[in-house]
Amino acid sequence: MHEPLIELSHVSFTYPGSDQPVLSDVSLTLHRGDFTAIIGSNGSGKSTLCKLFNGLIPHYYTGDYFGESVICGQSSETSSVAELSRKVGYVYQDFENQLVRPTVLDDVVFTPLNYGYADYQARGQKALMMMGLSNVKDEFIWSLSGGQKHLLALAGALAMDPDILVIDEPISQLDPQHARHIYDILKRLNEDYGKTIVVIEHHAEFIADYCKEVVLMDQGKVAWKRPTREALSSVETLLGLGIYPPQVTQAAWLDLKNRESLPQGGTLLPVHITEGEKWFQSRQVTLTHGNIEKPPVVTEPSIQKKVVVAEDVRLSYRTIHKKMHPVLDGVNVTLHSGEAVAIIGNNGAGKSSLLKLIAGIVKPTGGYLNVNGFSLKGMSPERMAGHVSYVYQNPEEMFIEDSVEKEVGYYVHAHRLPDAEERIQSVLESFRLTGLKDRDARLLSGGQQRRVALAIGAAIQPSIMLLDEPTANLDIATKQEMLSVLSTLKSHVETVAIATHDMQLVAEWASRIIVMHQGVVIADGRKEQIFEDERLLERAGLLPTQLMELSRCLGLPKICYSLDEFISFYTPRELSQPEGEGTAWKSSKRHLTASL
Known part of the structure; x- marks a missing residue:
């Protein structure tokens, strides 16, 4: 020792x-x-x-x-x-x-x-x-x-x-x-x-x-x-505290639970991909090919409202040495109403800069940018705030009051929104902030600060919601809660776009993925198109989630993006329903996923 x-x-x-x-x-x-x-x-x-x-x-x-x-x-x-x-x-x-x-x-x-x-x-x-x-x-x-x-x-x-x-x-x-x-x-x-x-x-x-x-x-x-x-x-102890073990560990635990043979104290589960591959290869199971779903039909963009149109947009800033440093170099992208857009890429790719352009916080040095029907030329950030809400990467940048409740209320009152007090209390409850409403947001933990920042943005209910790294510093349970919050936003906001490195969030939430690298868009499509292109992920500095990688290693008929999808393939023979889901399998799946 x-x-x-x-x-x-x-x-x-x-x-x-x-x-x-x-x-x-x-x-x-x-x-x-x-x-x-x-x-x-x-x-x-x-x-x-x-x-x-x-x-x-x-x-x-x-x-x-x-x-x-x-x-x-x-x-x-x-x-x-x-x-x-x-x-x-x-x-x-x-x-x-x-x-x-x-x-x-x-x-x-x-x-x-x-x-x-x-x-x-x-x-x-x-x-x-x-x-x-x-x-x-x-x-x-x-x-x-x-x-x-x-x-x-x-x-x-x-x-x-x-x-x-x-x-x-x-x-x-x-x-x-x-x-x-x-x-x-x-x-x-x-x-x-x-x-x-x-x-x-x-x-x-x-x-x-x-x-x-x-x-x-x-x-x-x-x-x-x-x-x-x-x-x-x-696993049970961690899940009880809202802490999520590795995906491969959760999958093995669910596999055991599906067989009604939960591990006793001291039983060790796989925690690495190689261990998980051996674990599931050794299981006496039948792959349920009948559960393969076709990719969702995507509505043609031409019949959707265009909320953001960027054509050859460029952004540069002048360094102290009076040289122009390019950040965005000819970005062409159109966002439509109803989309859940994830902007991904390595550090310095230009993700945050693109969001700040859309929010009107910075102005493009070239190209054309139209947001919610308004050209950014001549539009002040204050006027844009009525259309676009931007939640900063560092949440403390949004704090100006001495309590959480006042932080949320400040922006609601500043925009003269109706039913202000009811809106404030509803948002505090949705983001589990009621018990913290009298605390100074600057003295909260990093994850709690993130929730306050998200509550501020959600309370305004703008047409477009932009989130910069919304799950940074959050525990995994709160990240899962964020999925619910983001889904809820769809009924209040026309379009939600996030810049993130959280591939699990992207896989489970986004309807569209935009990949950026060195200030340009190098790919734009559905998750099936993006995550199956290994060379693209490597170029953009990204890695698949553990579950995606495990799906490939096991040779599953499709890449799994959630535990629910994965477990639907690896089931005991008596629960397998190759031609479609039967009552027994549906009941078992509900029992499993309820645990998470």
Whole structure:
């Protein structure tokens, strides 16, 4: 057993102004060389727990603190944040607040320079190289995409060469390929350099592939700490808390449940694709080909109302060196009423910029853009707000009041909408914010802030709703709830478009997918067309979901996008209905899917 680096003993903490402790009698020990994932639903205390590791609690957040925290042999109460930060690198959920210098290289060397390290330049250059940011080292931070800024924040933490690296949602705004790259870096730091890695993570597939152990937080307490496979096999416990294991694990669990042979304590389920492939290949089942559905018939765009028309749209901005930097380079796209549009692509592809153009927040430098029948020329953002609602990638950018209820109410009253109070209360209830309505949105967890931002946009009920990374920082249960919310929006909004890296959300929700790369649209079609083109996904920096990949590995007659689809193929012989669904199979399927 390696030496303990983090030792928490009976720690409790309550934020100022709150009656309920966010941490309650927490005891936890992490050792040198651990790679630990901290999981839990939004508001369970994950981020607050990690703020103990570098002394932010009790030094910066001065609430009611009890217990003892020892970090790398030093008591956090008697050691300053500055002292502990030499040992603990931290990348926060609101990582942009860590970026304090104008250019990329200036920012990454800022901390080692201020600590007086003679090799501060070499440290910064090495960290940028590891993050793949060397080619933008002289760029201004404001010109980077959200994902690039996240990489820069991680590079800044790495430049100090800490013993412990804590990352709150390390891949929340990264495309799947960059996300995999980040975890490969963390794995190398852990295995080759002995770094202790702690991640707060909602993506169970990455936990399965990279983490050694899992800590479950529930209502401010540490429920347990277990090896990764044992933790992720605790399906019923996790689902009961709104936490979703990897799709392959859920599929195996449902397979067992379908056979009325749920795993007893200690039974381990597959957590990787290769394990899942062996699991289902070994099952004595009959594939139910009769459940294959034809792709839905898509209404011809010509008979639908055009709500957005973009023709050869270009967007560039002038750099500090007075050179024009292109962001969008000749985008041609038309959006119609009734569509659920997902705009996908790698970091820096231009997704957010296109949404901001449609919302009127920025103006095109070339081409023609018409939104809801109005040309953007001469239209102010204030006038466009009556037609288009844009929900920012960083939700705190939308907060101006001191309570959640006032945040939602501000925009409703500003637009002089009818039945204002009834509308506000309805939205608060729909987004599970009633219990938080008197809290300052800035003090909520990242996932809770996201829900507030979405509630603000939904309350206005515009013609067009634009969501930039709507599921970033959300636990998987809240992401599933988002599917319901997005479906509800269809009755109030003509068109919904989202920019996202969440391929599961895209697969289950979108009726149309637009793929962007380097400022242009490289594909536009239904999910069956997009996700079956592996070369296209690779070019756009995207990866299929675990379930899609498992469908291919098993040679299923079609790619499955949901567990419901997948389980309909892998059924026991006695439930199989090759010629169509019988009563027994329908009853069983309802029983299975109700669990999720």
